[in-house]
Amino acid sequence: MKHFLRQNGILLVVIAILSAALLWMASALLGFNPLSNLLGIAGTPFRAVISAAANWIEDRYDYAFRYDELMTENAVLKERVAELEKTIRQAEDANRQNELYRELIGLAEKRSDFQFEDAAVTIRASSNWSATMTINKGTNVDVALGDCVVDAYGNLVGVITEVGFNYSVVSTVVDPTTEIGGRIPRTDDNAVLQGDFTLMWEDRLKLSYLPENAQPISGDQITTSGLGDIYPSGLVVGMVESIHTEADGLTRYAVVTPAADLNNLRYVFVIKDFDVVS
């Protein structure tokens, strides 16, 4: 080992220092890491192949072993669709009435349409220390850091935490680094939605900093609050599963079950832009 290091040690050190300096300069000048970007671009076709193979295998597995379960699930979903259609009809009636009331008292509209970008999930990172997924859209379609990602039903999936030219990494709502303003629509209380390591392994997240007089109950829907105008408001995050007291015994937190099916998502939508009209 001494002989090897004596022969090549200085060369290795010089190469390492020069490479690190070049990378740092490139990152400082360009504002992003060119090697990471290059790897991401080059890796996108491989991710697509791996994803296609994984989906094919999953489909064969489902067909072989989960056929009965899928048929039962199909029947349940059909029933649910019928119930939801009924709810939509009732909501449409309520909306029409609401429009009339708004015209009457002159309220300006608070929300405008989101600007969506559809994307496919190419890799679901199976790590014990984070909960992320990679999608196949990036800066080439104006996806940016901090953009929210939702599923086909408008449930919050996560937030973009890394973006390349044609790929983005989404930290899901159960990732420990996630922190978003949350709201309990039933009681109009605001709190903070946070990922938690111990809860991540159970596919759950935490609603912390509950106000003293807040009275959440199991089954309460949790949405984004939109406070600070960083993330849009009203996106459904999940439902309260249980209420607990923190270790200090003074504050409470709620365990939230995400509404989005994070383990089986194939297609998502990135909210590239939203306007809050006050």
Add this chain to the structure above:
Amino acid sequence: MTKRNHVTQWLAYTAALAVTLFFEQLVLSRFPLMGVFPVLLPIALVACATMEGPRAGAGFGILVGALMTVSAGGGVWRVVVCSATGLGAGLITRYTLRQDLVGHLLCCLMVLLGRMLWCVCMCVLLGVTDWMRLLKMGGLELLWSMIFAWPIYLMFRFVCRRWGWIYYA
């Protein structure tokens, strides 16, 4: 060894790495042990470095790091760390331990322990205070991964015997 032999050798190692990745991402990810998945790519890296030495380990580490970056996201630091790990594993097994199963297992243990401690430290920096839960999870990941150290070593030894330096020695 001719140039063609080298190309064949590294294609074989890449195929072995692809098999390892397949098992890690598509098979074992469906069967977590107490909610924990094993990590096989670092073990594959150590196996190649044990077989072929430090230079080959460093080069293979670049490939493993690139694969981890592509599959899990993150910066190019993974490539640097994996390359350094391959270089270190090759040096340790060649000059300090042995270039056999025992050396491979000990090196795997060191690499996985280092990875576990790094992850635990990052969690603590992010504000996690439940040490016992973190160490339990890290320990389970280490144990579950070490179970696969032996079959992965056998696979890479097969490649080395068939297409690597052992075949031509």
